[in-house]
Amino acid sequence: MSKRDYYEVLGVSRTASDEELKKAYRRCAMKHHPDRNAGDATSEAAFKECKEAYEVLSDASKRRMYDQHGHAAFEHGMGGGAGGGAGYADMGDIFGDMFGNIFGGGGRGPRRGADIGYVMELSLEEAVRGVEKQIEIPTLDECDSCDGSGSADGKLETCGTCNGRGQVRFQRGIFSMQQGCPHCGGRGQTIENPCGKCHGQGRVEDTKSLQVKIPAGVDNGDRIRLTGEGEAGPAGSPPGDLYVEVRVREHEIFQREGDDLHCEVPIRLTQAALGAAIRVPTLGGEVELKIPAETQAGKVFRLRDKGVQSVRSRRPGDLYCRVVMETPVNLTSEQRELLQQLEATFTGEDARRHSPRSSTFMDGVKGFWDRMTSS
Known part of the structure; x- marks a missing residue:
């Protein structure tokens, strides 16, 4: 059975922005999440399908390759990575640095968690004098059952697709190009016994409560970055950041x-x-x-x-x-x-x-x- 078009899976146009892709993925993932559809094989398949689509389209280099070659781009890449053909292995190493930035081959390891944006409304007096406020944000947090590993027993296996490298290679003419492994998400390892709470994702939906200190003198549009307070990364990778954007209400006098x-x-x-x-x-x-x-x-x-x-x-x-x-x-x-x-x-x-x-x-x-x- 042929794969559905990734844009069709997420229900977006081919010109969709990164933000539109993220929103579409979240809608799709929440609708078909196994926690909400226990025992439903159709929903489980749809969940995996939208996850696979987003992993490709959210990566700029993978998206370019998909737009040019469709699903074939990744079938070839997986074949080349698994085979490890000696005929072009050395050439790939020679050209890897030269074309790494163009084809996304330079990055190794899984992506960090997504950044989160939060808009905080302040009175003029609060913005002028500074204030400390507690906020609550919906987020994906590290699973406490498996400590973010995604594995129920803590055991991880070497990925058979990339042989633990986190990258796969494929041939394009005389060049050997590489990209993050689509099977293990760039980790180089796979989970044989997924955690029952997070289903191998290493993350669960949660609401986080934070105390945010706003410095004196902030104005409309100022952003405060809280490092590591964004969404937890997939399966133990680093978390994203939280950006608090200030909005100052109109004042009755000033x-x-x-x-x-x-x-x-x-x-x-x-x-x-x-x-x-x-x-x-x-x-x-x-x-x-x-x-x-x-x-x-x-x-x-x-x-x-x-x-x-x-x-x-x-x-x-x-x-x-x-x-x-x-x-x-x-x-x-x-x-x-x-x-x-x-x-x-x-x-x-x-x-x-x-x-x-x-x-x-x-x-x-x-x-x-x-x-x-x-x-």
């Missing part, structure tokens, strides 16, 4: 730009005209901000070193306060009368002196209409 903070500070008309000393918030508590007389709406005041202390340079940024004019509401009759008296004083040429921006605007409007009517 907006962050790099190490600087920005905020809007509402002031009254009288404060802007006469000047005032007002209290403004910072991440370290309130400070006094002096508003000089005749301050215009939109004016930005800079408070040095009141921003975020950089996680890299350890230098603090600044806080920029933009004043916005707030129109008074719910006026009493006395307040309304006082404002009307003030407005009555802005008449004639004297009004231009008190409102330079308004006068400039009106001059521009007059010039615009003059050009429109003369054209």
